[in-house]
Amino acid sequence: MxxxxxxxxxxxxxxxxxxxxxxxxxxxxxxxxxxxxxxxxxxxxxxxNRAARALSTSRTGNLGLIVADIANPFFPPLIKAAQAQARARDYHVFIADTDEQARVEEELIRSMAKQVDGAVLVAPRLTNRVITELAQEIPLVVVNRRLRGVSGVLMDVGTGARRAMEHLIELGHREIAVVGGPSRAWTSGEIERATEHIARDHGILIQRVGPNPPTEEGGHTVADEVVASGATAVLAHNDLLAFGLVQRATELGLDVPGDLSVIGVDNSHVARYSSPALTTVAMPVAEAGHGAVDLLLRSVDAAGSTGTVTLETSLIVRGSTAPPASGEGLR
Amino acid sequence: MxxxxxxxxxxxxxxxxxxxxxxxxxxxxxxxxxxxxxxxxxxxxxxxNRAARALSTSRTGNLGLIVADIANPFFPPLIKAAQAQARARDYHVFIADTDEQARVEEELIRSMAKQVDGAVLVAPRLTNRVITELAQEIPLVVVNRRLRGVSGVLMDVGTGARRAMEHLIELGHREIAVVGGPSRAWTSGEIERATEHIARDHGILIQRVGPNPPTEEGGHTVADEVVASGATAVLAHNDLLAFGLVQRATELGLDVPGDLSVIGVDNSHVARYSSPALTTVAMPVAEAGHGAVDLLLRSVDAAGSTGTVTLETSLIVRGSTAPPASGEGLR
DNA sequence: TTGAAGACGGCAAGCGTTTGCCCCATGGGC
DNA sequence: GCCCATGGGGCAAACGCTTGCCGTCTTCAA
Known part of the structure; x- marks a missing residue:
């Protein structure tokens, strides 16, 4: 045939x-x-015939790319970049969506393991233990998770969060809500730590709200709590959450940024498209996808080699942040 | 091992x-x-070991999914749905991004052919001839392209465009710009035909602008022409284009929808996130992804069987459309 | 008791490539 | 003129699984 x-x-x-x-x-x-x-x-x-080749070389020429939610605008640019880089190296990529479920994530990796030379896990929800275990069986690189002995590309969201807080503080905010994302996400911890420090250093008050699903709905449901907290500004775990929050806050009659400043994270297109355009922490998503594939391919070629690369984030100030309404926010 | x-x-x-x-x-x-x-x-x-199994059964258990641009918000929900459905049927999916280039598209399919049991082509930019040719070599289902002898899932964008035009006409618009998308896209032709009919039936004037790349930048560059055309409303090929158009029009001092009504197509999240939220033709993207995989798997099982399913679209009226400024738009 | 029909499961070929081993020719050094 | 090194390329096993073929054991009817 x-x-x-x-x-x-x-x-x-x-x-x-x-x-x-x-x-x-x-x-x-x-x-x-x-x-x-x-x-x-x-x-x-x-x-x-790649299958035949794979059988005799035990190299498939395939990569796995595992993300929590393809429809979350954070992921597509990363997927795109990863796929492009893989293609440049003559690899094909399997994509899988875990629906934010750790169980599915693990199952997916396992079911993929035999057919790929390695996989990149983007913002995994799995525990460190399980990931480390899996890394024993198949070359893995993890995006946005720091793990001993496992390659990773990290986006320095801690510094980004710090910048965001400083921006708010400069504007005059003294009581800031920090809306958390999924508890298993590494970025959640980073943001928590960074905001903690900043708060201590500047003697300002932080209201922690969450964890929450990193979605628009998450933003809706969390809005009341944020508003009730008396905070004049909020740093949300990602743009989607921020956007949902803005929506609901607006429904409640608040003006953003007049009554409430909101900062997101990701610089996904949501941040640019929404109105007011969101001030946000830009994540170097494409670089991460590109870098993850590079790193992965390296450890595929030289078994056991691992590495970590950290990518910088930056604060993009747009229309969703402003000084607090006069008097308010100062005790 | x-x-x-x-x-x-x-x-x-x-x-x-x-x-x-x-x-x-x-x-x-x-x-x-x-x-x-x-x-x-x-x-x-x-x-x-799937590779070994593939070798002896010549069934890989893999599917290919080929899209023009992963980062275009039209695609991710489709990808997600397709992937979910594939997984439910115990298939894995390769994803590939063509960067809107027909050449790449063909090469991708060819390079994938041996490793998949079939592929779905979403909104291909390839010519009918080439697609038909490829369908000879590997089970194919095409999303948004009508092709004899090739399975397809079609979103009835023609009817959607008609609704959109009727909506504008009811609002009082008499001179409408239709901003085209990529010339090879089937949807472009559908929209053109539908708008043509409507215009004839209602005796209104249509300004055609394009073809254009289906991107925000495309919207920017086309805005001047649209504004200059004297049209009071515009139907854009997709939300991205519509959004870019709104942005630029706003920069030019126009109010949307006061001075210019704008309708997009896709109902991607851009349409919801932007401000004013876009009136748009909702495309049943997830259903399409789901259906395409079903169709594909069917023709994988029963070689040679083809089918076509048509999915309905609907008009979602939001804030970007309104009656034309008084007097204007009427000759 | 015998024979036939199933049910069960072993045997081995075959899927398309890769790769270690070996053979053959050629050519250069002595 | 002989030997050996070397380059080129054939041979066949092996990769992990599937599947047509066939032998063996039961079971049941005659």
Whole structure:
């Protein structure tokens, strides 16, 4: 049916092993012979069968990419970048969506393990223990999780959160709500720690709200609590949450940023599209996707090598932050 | 290294073929034996090697999903739904991004062909001829393209466009700009045809602008032309284009919807997040992803069977449309 | 008691590649 | 003129699984 190495061998008058070498070990075959083989392959439209190759080399040429929610605007640019980089290295990528469930995440990795040379886990919800365990079985790189012995690319959201807080403090806010995301997310911890420090250093009051699902609905449900807290500003775990919050706050008759300043995280397009455009901590998402694939491929080639790269974030000030309404927010 | 069928056979004291059958042809093996095999497999942590299976069955258990631009908010919900449905049927999905380039699209399909049982092409930019050709080599289902002999799921954007136009006409608009998308997109033709009819039936004037890339930037660059055309309302090829248009129009000092009504297509989250929230034609994206996979799997199982399903669209009226400024727009 | 029909499961070939091993020719050094 | 090193390329096993074929054991009817 499909054209195989055997057909190419027949047509070019050499043994299959020569055909194979013509493709994968070019220096082992005479240039002239190789040309003949390549010509025959071209003519027949031969494409190597990756499954067969995988079977004998135990290298699949595939990568897995596991994300919590494809529809969350944080992920697509990362997926896109990862896929592009993989393609540049002649790898194909499997995508899987865990629906934010740790159980699914683990199952997905396990079911994928045999068919990929490695996987990148983006913002996993799994426990460190399980991830470390899995990394034993298959090369893994984790985005936004710091783990000993496992490669990772980290976006320095702590510094971003610090900048965000400083921005609010400069504007005059003294009572700030910090709306948490999923409890298992590494970024949640980072933000918590950074805001903690800042609060201590500047002697301001922090209201912690959460954990919450990182969605617009999450923002809706958390809004009342935030408003009731008396905070004049809020730093939300991501743009979606921030956006939901703004929506609900507006419904409640508050003006953003007049009555309530809101900062998101991600700089997803939501932040730009919404109104007011959200002040947000920009995450280097594309770089992360690109870097994760690089890192992964490196540890696929040199088994056991791990590395960590940290990417910078930055604060993007837009229209959702302003000084607090006069008098308010100062005790 | 990895545990294979052979290990399971040894441990459970049967032949490998029995192990194989215990998994894939359960009725051919005694229940008791099967239980023993399964227990051994469980104990050893056995996972079938899909590559090996693929080699002997020429079924990979993989699907390809090819989209123009993962970062375009139209796609992620579709990808998510497709992936979920594939997973439910125990398939894995390869994702690939063509960057809107037909050439890349073709190459991607070809390079994927050997490793998947079929592929879904979402809003392809390829010519009909090439697609039909490719469908010869590998089961294909095409989303938003009508093609004889190739399975497809179509979103009835024509009707949606008609509704949109009627909505504008009812509001009193008499001169409407229709901003086209990529020339190769099937939806472009559908919208053109529908708007054509409507215009004729109602005796209104249509200004066609485009084709344009379906992006925010596309909206920016096209805005001047639209404004200059004297139209009081515009139907854009998608939300992104509509959003870019609104942005630029606002910069030019126009009020949307006061001075210019704008309608998008897709009902991507951009439409909800932007301000004013966009009136838009809702595309049943998730259903399409789900349906495409179903259709594809059907034609994988029953080679040669093709089908077409058409999904309904609907108009969602939000804040970007209003009656034209008094007097204007009437000749 | 015998024979036939199932049920069960072993055997081995085959899927398309890769790769270690080995053979053959060629050419250069002595 | 002989030997050996070397390059080129054939041979066949192996990767892990499926599946057609066939032998063995039960079971049941005649």
């Amino acid at each position: 499909a054209v195989t190495i055997k057909d190419v061998a027949r047509v070019s008058g050499v043994h299959v092993s020569t055909v194979s070498r013509a493709f994968s070990a070019t220096h082992l075959v005479n240039a002239e012979t190789r040309a003949r083989v390549l010509a025959a392959a071209e003519e027949l439209g031969y494409r190597p | 990895a545990v294979t069928i052979k290990d399971v056979a040894r441990v459970s004291g049967v032949h490998v073929s029995t192990v194989s059958r215990a998994f894939s042809a359960t009725h051919l093996v005694n229940a008791e034996t099967r239980a023993r095999v399964l227990a051994a497999a469980e104990e050893l942590g056995y996972r079938p």
